[in-house]
Amino acid sequence: MCTGLSYTTKNHYFGRNLDLEFSYNEKVTITPRNFPFEFRRVPPLPTHHAIIGMATTADGFPLYYDGTNEKGLSMAGLNFPDNADYKPEAADKTNIAPFEFIPWVLAQFDTVTQVETALTKVNLVDIPFNDDFPQSPLHWIISDSDRSLAVESVRSGLRVYDNPYGVLTNNPTFDIQSFNLNNYMHLSTNPPENNFSDQLRFDTYSRGMGAIGLPGDLSSASRFAKAVFTKMNSISGTSESESLSQFFQILGSVAQQRGCVRVGGEDSYEITIYSSCCNTDTGVYYYTTYENSQITGVDMHKVDLDSEELVDYPLTKGQQIAMHN
Numbered sequence: 496m497c498t499g500l501s502y503t504t505k506n507h508y509f510g511r512n513l514d515l516e517f518s519y520n521e522k523v524t525i526t527p528r529n530f531p532f533e534f535r536r537v538p539p540l541p542t543h544h545a546i547i548g549m550a551t552t553a554d555g556f557p558l559y560y561d562g563t564n565e566k567g568l569s570m571a572g573l574n575f576p577d578n579a580d581y582k583p584e585a586a587d588k589t590n591i592a593p594f595e596f597i598p599w600v601l602a603q604f605d606t607v608t609q610v611e612t613a614l615t616k617v618n619l620v621d622i623p624f625n626d627d628f629p630q631s632p633l634h635w636i637i638s639d640s641d642r643s644l645a646v647e648s649v650r651s652g653l654r655v656y657d658n659p660y661g662v663l664t665n666n667p668t669f670d671i672q673s674f675n676l677n678n679y680m681h682l683s684t685n686p687p688e689n690n691f692s693d694q695l696r697f698d699t700y701s702r703g704m705g706a707i708g709l710p711g712d713l714s715s716a717s718r719f720a721k722a723v724f725t726k727m728n729s730i731s732g733t734s735e736s737e738s739l740s741q742f743f744q745i746l747g748s749v750a751q752q753r754g755c756v757r758v759g760g761e762d763s764y765e766i767t768i769y770s771s772c773c774n775t776d777t778g779v780y781y782y783t784t785y786e787n788s789q790i791t792g793v794d795m796h797k798v799d800l801d802s803e804e805l806v807d808y809p810l811t812k813g814q815q816i817a818m819h820n
């Protein structure tokens with residue numbers, strides 16, 4: 496399971512939790528403007544926008560999980576098992592393989608609205624990267640500082656939804672996730688009032704009772720409701736420290752602790768492998784990992800963005816403890 500998030504204070508921030516039981520050796524990866532992007536079915540992009548994000552590089556190609564370009568456009572792929580349905584090549588369409596989708600979008604577009612127009616021609620074609628990296632069932636959140644989309648290639652075709660929450664988790668499809676929120680409209684950040692019966696007296700014995708009923712389990716439908724509630728009610732100052740802290744707190748509200756979600760075998764548990772938060776205005780990509788609560792940052796503008804070579808930074812994974820004595 497995963498959770499993607501877009502959040503605006505003075506600057507715009509975009510990131511995600513990556514929840515999985517193993518790692519593909521992902522690194523913070525910068526693709527500079529002259530890295531030659533080649534695609535399977537559409538023309539290459541020898542020059543393009545620079546990108547920073549989390550990726551596994553294979554055969555020299557950056558397989559992005561999430562990323563932001565130098566114009567502030569961002570995109571993340573999240574698991575979408577049994578619903579993702581990629582198509583055969585179509586002659587009248589722009590045929591993009593799923594693993595190319597993030598690079599193809601971030602390489603050339605500046606805004607969500609531009610992407611939305613381009614998506615009317617896009618066909619997510621069923622071409623895997625190679626035998627070592629078979630097809631992933633994904634859907635995507637695409638955001639800028641103004642708006643977000645959810646993009647899903649399902650049996651009935653490519654579905655592009657306006658995403659007013661700036662949140663994406665996993666199954667079910669985005670229309671059902673949105674509909675489910677109707678069940679939570681009674682939740683409040685204020686103390687509850689007695690609508691139960693005027694013949695009974697109740698005691699608001701604890702703070703937070705207005706949101707009793709907000710799910711706390713780790714299923715994707717529950718994480719969606721929880722992340723939307725937390726984000727929509729989120730209040731923070733506008734400094735970098737306050738904004739970043741709030742962003743990681745929202746992601747923390749739906750993080751996965753080892754032991755709570757068993758997958759497959761005896762000792763296999765899904766955990767939040769990393770949480771990321773990119774300041775999309777400054778191009779600084781911040782992350783924490785399961786065992787490294789200290790925020791680590793990479794500034795895309797500190798490398799030569801006109802070069803042709805990928806630059807990557809292995810994750811700092813152990814705790815960085817600041818001792819007082």
Ligand SMILES: C[C@H](CCC(=O)NCCS(=O)(=O)O)[C@H]1CC[C@H]2[C@@H]3[C@H](O)C[C@@H]4C[C@H](O)CC[C@]4(C)[C@H]3C[C@H](O)[C@]12C
Binds near residue numbers: 558573
């Ligand atoms: C599984 C990851 C999403 C996290 C998530 O939702 N996990 C929940 C798993 S489950 O529902 O509970 O089973 C996704 C996000 C990005 C994906 C990766 C990126 O798409 C980049 C490449 C793409 C290649 O086709 C496959 C390997 C891969 C390296 C992908 C592996 C995997 O599918 C990733 C890492």
